[in-house]
Amino acid sequence: xxxxxxxxxxxxxxxxxxxxxxxxxxxxxxxxxxxxxxxxxxxxxxxxxxxxxxxxxxxxxxxxxxxxxxxxxxxxxxxxxxxxxxxxxxxxxxxxxxxxxxxxxxxxxxxxxxxxxxxxxxxxxxxxxxxxxxxxxxxxxxxxxxxxxxxxxxxxxxxxxxxxxxxxxxxxxxxxxxxxxxxxxxxxxxxxxxxxxxxxxxxxxxxxxxxxxxxxxxxxxxxxxxxxxxxxxxxxxxxxxxxxxxxxxxxxxxxxxxxxxxxxxxxxxxxxxxxxxxxxxxxxxxxxxxxxxxxxxxxxxxxxxxxxxxxxxxxxxxxxxxxxxxxxxxxxxxxxxxxxxxxxxxxxxxxxxxxxxxxxxxxxxxxxxxxxxxxxxxxxxxxxxxxxxxxxxxxxxxxxxxxxxxxxxxxxxxxxxxxxxxxxxxxxxxxxxxxxxxxxxxxxxxxxxxxxxxxxxxxxxxxxxxxxxxxxxxxxxxxxxxxxxxxxxxxxxxxxxxxxxxxxxxxxxxxxxxxxxxxxxxxxxxxxxxxxxxxxxxxxxxxxxxxxxxxxxxxxxxxxxxxxxxxxxxxxxxxxxxxxxxx
Numbered sequence: 001x002x003x004x005x006x007x008x009x010x011x012x013x014x015x016x017x018x019x020x021x022x023x024x025x026x027x028x029x030x031x032x033x034x035x036x037x038x039x040x041x042x043x044x045x046x047x048x049x050x051x052x053x054x055x056x057x058x059x060x061x062x063x064x065x066x067x068x069x070x071x072x073x074x075x076x077x078x079x080x081x082x083x084x085x086x087x088x089x090x091x092x093x094x095x096x097x098x099x100x101x102x103x104x105x106x107x108x109x110x111x112x113x114x115x116x117x118x119x120x121x122x123x124x125x126x127x128x129x130x131x132x133x134x135x136x137x138x139x140x141x142x143x144x145x146x147x148x149x150x151x152x153x154x155x156x157x158x159x160x161x162x163x164x165x166x167x168x169x170x171x172x173x174x175x176x177x178x179x180x181x182x183x184x185x186x187x188x189x190x191x192x193x194x195x196x197x198x199x200x201x202x203x204x205x206x207x208x209x210x211x212x213x214x215x216x217x218x219x220x221x222x223x224x225x226x227x228x229x230x231x232x233x234x235x236x237x238x239x240x241x242x243x244x245x246x247x248x249x250x251x252x253x254x255x256x257x258x259x260x261x262x263x264x265x266x267x268x269x270x271x272x273x274x275x276x277x278x279x280x281x282x283x284x285x286x287x288x289x290x291x292x293x294x295x296x297x298x299x300x301x302x303x304x305x306x307x308x309x310x311x312x313x314x315x316x317x318x319x320x321x322x323x324x325x326x327x328x329x330x331x332x333x334x335x336x337x338x339x340x341x342x343x344x345x346x347x348x349x350x351x352x353x354x355x356x357x358x359x360x361x362x363x364x365x366x367x368x369x370x371x372x373x374x375x376x377x378x379x380x381x382x383x384x385x386x387x388x389x390x391x392x393x394x395x396x397x398x399x400x401x402x403x404x405x406x407x408x409x410x411x412x413x414x415x416x417x418x419x420x421x422x423x424x425x426x427x428x429x430x431x432x433x434x435x436x437x438x439x440x441x442x443x444x445x446x447x448x449x450x451x452x453x454x455x456x457x458x459x460x461x462x463x464x465x466x467x468x469x470x471x472x473x474x475x476x477x478x479x480x481x482x483x484x485x486x487x488x489x490x491x492x493x494x495x496x497x498x499x500x501x502x503x504x505x506x507x508x509x510x511x512x513x514x515x516x517x518x519x520x521x522x523x524x525x526x527x528x529x530x531x532x533x534x535x536x537x538x539x540x541x542x543x544x545x546x547x548x549x550x551x552x553x554x555x556x557x558x559x560x561x562x563x564x565x566x567x568x569x570x571x572x573x574x575x576x577x578x579x580x581x582x583x
Contacts (some may be wrong), residue, residue, distance in 0.1 A: 011149070021051075021055040046429055046432050053219075061097060063097075063159070064096075064098065070414065073102040074102070074129040075105070075114055075400065076402065078107060081189040081434060094297075111484050115405075119145045127407075128415070128418040134401040136477075136485075138179075138479070138481040140184045142532050143182060145407060147415070150182045152406075156412070157415070163425045168373050171187075171442060174280050175280060187403045193474070194474075195228075195355065201242060201350055218568050220569055221346045221568055221571050224386055226566040228351070229566075232327035236326070246348060250327035250352070250353070251328055251332060252324045254496075260491075260496055265288060267290060269288070271306075272386075272390065274287070275287050285305070285553065290516070295416060295479070298515035302513070308556040310556060311549075311558035312389035312554070315387065316387060316563050318505045329349075359458065380461045381460050382460040382465075382571060382574060388561075406418050431446055436451060441466055468578035469578070482532070482534060
């Protein structure tokens with residue numbers, strides 16, 4: 001038994017340390033002082049005690065002893081959370097372990113491009129690890145390129161797996177698990193796509209009276225798309241001005257740009273109700289409209305049992321275009337995702353159905369028109385309203401989960417060092433401090449900490465949402481998508497054709513579904529997705545759309561009434577429901 005294993009064994013026998021434990025005590029005085037300084041300077045907020053933190057950091061120092069001098073490079077997208085990792089955690093880890101880390105940040109598209117380059121090379125590449133969206137779980141689990149972390153933790157990486165990693169504490173493990181039941185990624189940060197609204201405006205008595213008189217129900221958090229549309233019309237058409245400023249009842253973006261694809265692949269069809277029941281993703285038909293039989297994708301078109309061009313998907317696209325044209329600021333239609341993101345903070349938007357909680361910190365800055373003088377927000381976030389085709393038991397929205405992914409084909413020492421750094425960035429020693437900075441929680445213990453409870457009033461419902469059972473209805477792209485990069489790039493050009501009026505929503509989605517089916521066929525022919533690759537039926541074997549629409553589940557036939565009566569709920573009542581459900 002090596003020294004580290006012996007020390008870990010002693011730690012487990014002794015139980016949770018009340019003082020710094022044997023791993024810490026076995027270090028030199030200089031290293032002990034270094035660890036105490038790291039904790040005091042960088043990680044004062046943690047769900048562990050300072051002594052427990054010291055013992056956890058001591059484990060990293062011991063585990064890295066045979067890897068000193070091993071240099072690694074990692075890549076993530078540009079988010080405040082990853083800025084914190086690159087500027088604080090990477091230097092701290094390098095100082096602690098003597099493993100130099102270069103933590104690069106690039107736009108999301110560039111992260112995916114770099115992953116694809118290394119997949120194509122099928123050999124050691126420029127980066128030793130990536131934080132990329134778990135939307136690629138279907139790709140990683142089928143391609144053989146990504147390391148199966150659950151296997152690694154029980155095999156070659158066992159001695160380099162943090163004993164206090166506490167996987168059961170992570171809130172998004174199901175999102176990084178492949179159809180084979182193996183974990184391929186380690187969650188690093190996550191944020192949801194929720195409904196955002198001006199709580200202060202919704203509370204104004206005169207506006208509440210006017211809304212009730214016109215629509216016949218309370219102005220509140222919309223439960224369905226009908227209510228969202230009524231509220232959008234109310235503020236844009238009938239209220240028009242608040243405190244002398246022109247206001248709008250909706251915000252979105254529509255420029256012909258790759259980010260337009262995210263607007264839809266990030267679960268817009270699931271919000272409408274196009275897919276099947278099933279958490280975290282609909283089965284057999286998911287939120288992209290792709291049908292999967294067993295672990296094999298079999299098609300997107302209604303003629304193949306898919307739902308990408310189904311009546312529910314057409315309804316979703318048509319509503320998006322209608323609301324963008326009628327209720328959003330005129331410039332929104334020519335904006336990209338990044339351009340549209342800051343607009344609600346300017347104080348002229350009443351609500352936004354598709355709002356990422358990654359913007360929370362930017363929306364809560366002192367001095368903004370949407371922030372009170374005491375630092376509390378004038379806005380709140382709540383669950384997204386659901387479309388006419390949505391049914392209980394379906395996913396309701398999108399969860400962005402950035403997760404550590406380690407290439408399988410790389411040097412052993414690089415792999416071990418990358419795995420150590422990945423674990424360090426999510427360890428309980430540092431995770432609460434990182435969460436307080438970037439507001440992208442991954443651990444339940446952090447969400448339940450006194451520090452997060454104290455901060456909750458300034459975050460507009462973020463903590464309440466993540467502590468509630470509601471969060472389970474929000475999930476990333478699932479395992480039905482066998483090659484995310486190949487398929488995702490098909491969406492924005494086809495959606496843009498509908499937004500500009502070049503084609504109808506039905507034609508755009510017919511084109512998209514056909515393009516997805518062709519790509520699935522290419523993946524199948526070229527054996528690009530392993531044992532769980534697509535299995536596409538031949539044209540002569542296809543059933544017609546009417547047959548599929550008559551079957552239970554997705555694809556669903558068109559509803560006679562796609563605008564049922566609007567329904568809202570008071571925000572305070574919503575919080576009470578969450579509180580009761582959580583207990």
